[in-house]
Amino acid sequence: MADDGDMFLNFEIGDAPIKQTVKYTGGRWRDRVKAQKGEKGGQTKQDSTARRDTGADYYANRGAKRQRTEDGESGRFSKTPRTSNPAERGPPPPPTHAMKTGLVSSRLFTSNPVPVTDFEELPQPEEAEPAQPSNAPLTAEAENFLNLGLSRRVSQHLATKLEMKAPTAIQKNTIPQLIKEDSDAFLQAETGSGKTLAYLLPIVHRILALSHNEDGTPKSTKVHRNSGLFAIILAPTRELCKQISVVLEKVLRCAPWLVCTTVIGGESKKSEKARIRKGVNILIATPGRLTDHLDNTKVLDVGTVRWLVLDEGDRMMEMGFEEDIRTIVGKIRAGELQKKNAEGVVLDGVLPSRRVTVLCSATMKMNVQKLGEISLEDAIHITASKSDMEKDAETGAVETAFSAPAQLKQAAIITPAKLRLVTLIALLKSTFARKGSVMKAIIFISCADSVDYHFELLKSTAPKPEPEPKPEGEAPTKPNIHIESTVAPATYITSPANPTVMLHKLHGSLAQPVRSATLKAFSECKDPAVLITTDISSRGLDVPAVELVIEYDPAFAVPDHVHRIGRTARAGRAGKAVLFLLPGSEEGYISILPKSTPIAPQLYDSILQKGFVTDINVPGTESGILETDRNSWASRAEALQLHFEQRLLAPAPGAANATPVFESKSEKFAASKQGKKGKAAAKKDTEDKKPDNPLLVSARQAFRSHIRAYATHVREERIYFDITALHLGHMAKAFGLREAPGGIGGGVSRRTHRPVQPGDKTNKTSKSVGDGTSTRKAKKDDDEKDYGAADEDAGRRMREKMKMMMGNMASEFNLG
């Protein structure tokens, strides 16, 4: 679409926050007065958090009129420069190539909202004392596993084979309790503090005690895989189940006669059933799948089950597993507790004489209390700090505070919506600027569509290199088909010093083999690696080399934020978490985040400066680098944005005669206006629409899902994430779109409308998914929100916003 200033005036205002006061400076004075009057009648005083920038940013000297005509956003900023203007931090860069050629539809650095944070007043991050790790193992001198009551066999195995000489604080407090007592327990400790082993080790120790004495000598009783199912561990995601299973398998190498297995869906129930039938002592399962087996396959005898562990209990409740958990708890409790197993081995006395439930989480939401009511009886609250536990025991109340690991460095980047994408790339570029500086990073994004889009946008478009020929007689290595669409080089964020960075994507709409293979590829990647993901990866995921977590979209609730950032700084290691926030009300969110050290808000410009200090690699171009006529970071940022926008508008093969797909009503309007100028011009424009570029389709879909997701922040936090204050036009820019596409407020289900991506579950829109479980179940085994009909409240609010926007747009058109 041509960059018609007038047209943009109309369209951009339509995307603006509803609360914003619009000042009209273009057109005839009569129209201006009329519009201003109309505006006064309909709007309250402008919210300070939605203030517009002066438009002076980098181009202060260029005059308001010129800006208006060039960026088409006239009338929405005052003429007084503001102090937080980045231009004051250095000389304003001259017009870039993109600006001169007129190819920029709306400039990145103008008309951005101004942060409310006074950055001058803030202490510099480096001033803060480095904190001592709070989730690290204790020193071997202070404590060891043997002293906690674990058998010599297990303790030695931990020390020699797993290189764990001393327990962590939560392990120190949990292990003796679960070995000696048969009461229910609620384990609450920071992310990465070793809760998994805290509950696994006492279980293994006690099962082992059926057949072995304390000193490791065997008893006359033999225990093997058919001796009974003794423990069931439930976790919300398949990934987490697999991870727990891997940890348990490592521990069980000291007792290879004991067997654990997983039932998690994603593979045939028949094969799961066969595995259970062969005999299993510890079962790890997702609630939906376990209920299915208990209800339908009847192979599980729960009479010998002594432990039920609910790992990440609050997440399971959040995902709608309440009914399944009730069923599981009910079925386990209903069956008679067998004092002896089928072979006559006496279980009571060695194993708990009652059924023990262990609830486990780093955070606690209200729904955990509900879960506690369903599953726990007189539970003891175990935390990492003895004094907290004593306080709880005294008061009879459970302390709800939770914290991030003390050594985790946290920062917030205040970035206007338009600059989000380039700032993200700049951050990644500077992160991976040197080889070996950071090995792995995770980027959290609110929804699967947006993950798909950002992966497609950032991955290399260059054809895959041919595999190196093998010596004669040697079979060629087979490429892993499961990761073909989820792992690719990330050219844009590489540098000459660090030429290979691998990009990965993971979300709940991918088929299970793809999910497992991608996670494995990310964990085992020897090159620096980035994982773009949804909250599917926020819980429990333990990839030790993750040094950076980026919350590109803030979490939907503070506890989720704690879990996300907890993917780094695990078991005493260092880590950094960076949160992207929009200027304005989102900045207030920092005040409610748990932090051991202050979260340092930073303005985006320093990130851009650092990231775009060198050329940007661009896949598929002749020179291999992004060309700008000036070597300034600002011009690189603009050129990169333009490059993305052009990639989106590039014609898809054979699309010239296709029916145009308009991004929004305003685009349609533009086309019809063109029509008035002449049919030939209109036809050309129509052909220029490049309708079927899959990246453009993906960008629109990602944008829509993003906006819907934005509306689903928990109620208490919506004062910071106010959908009505969101500038849709600016946000569209962060998706490489020139303006916001329509169709946001329809309340349609993301899953049914999402374009199918390679590697996606094949029949997710049909009733039956994969192995015959219902769609409802398949959804529940996934761990993402469905931003569709389910969130009627969000849909309603979006519809209201769209209605008001449309109203605004219509009145704006009258000005033209």
Ligand SMILES: Nc1ncnc2c1ncn2[C@@H]1O[C@H](COP(=O)(O)OP(=O)(O)OP(=O)(O)O)[C@@H](O)[C@H]1O
């Ligand atoms: N005693 C120990 N010594 C050394 N490393 C340990 C010890 N216990 C656990 N770890 C390591 O700490 C890491 C985190 O453990 P784990 O995944 O159990 O944490 P968590 O508390 O469950 O975290 P989250 O709440 O995020 O799920 C793992 O890599 C694990 O191997």
